[in-house]
Amino acid sequence: MDDPQSPVPEVVKEYPDRDQPQYPHTKVKKPPVKRRGRPPGARIAPPKPKTIKAPSEFAGMTRTDCADECRMDRCVVSNRPYCAHPRKGGLQGIDLGNVSAVNRLTAAKLYLKRVLGE
Numbered sequence: 001m002d003d004p005q006s007p008v009p010e011v012v013k014e015y016p017d018r019d020q021p022q023y024p025h026t027k028v029k030k031p032p033v034k035r036r037g038r039p040p041g042a043r044i045a046p047p048k049p050k051t052i053k054a055p056s057e058f059a060g061m062t063r064t065d066c067a068d069e070c071r072m073d074r075c076v077v078s079n080r081p082y083c084a085h086p087r088k089g090g091l092q093g094i095d096l097g098n099v100s101a102v103n104r105l106t107a108a109k110l111y112l113k114r115v116l117g118e
Contacts, residue, residue: 057069078105086105
């Protein structure tokens with residue numbers, strides 16, 4: 001059946017122009033790519049250092065002594081009749097939810113750290 005002598009029929013394409021684009025003079029334009037993030041070559045500015053001016057209410061505070069304005073009935077940090085010195089125990093649990101007291105405690109810690117070099 002397979003005769004090596006038999007001629008192989010030639011494949012004829014029914015549509016010879018199918019391999020070529022229908023309109024060769026036009027090109028399909030791709031949509032522009034949307035870039036995300038910062039443009040190339042742009043630099044990120046370094047963060048500015050936080051400069052917190054030491055309030056005068058912490059004047060006189062040392063590692064072991066309270067501030068000059070602290071009294072028996074009012075602490076400068078907690079505004080309550082207990083000592084909330086950062087090195088002597090800090091705030092009690094009742095004042096940990098008080099944002100202003102926490103901010104004063106943080107300011108007192110920064111005062112000790114920056115002004116006194118601790």
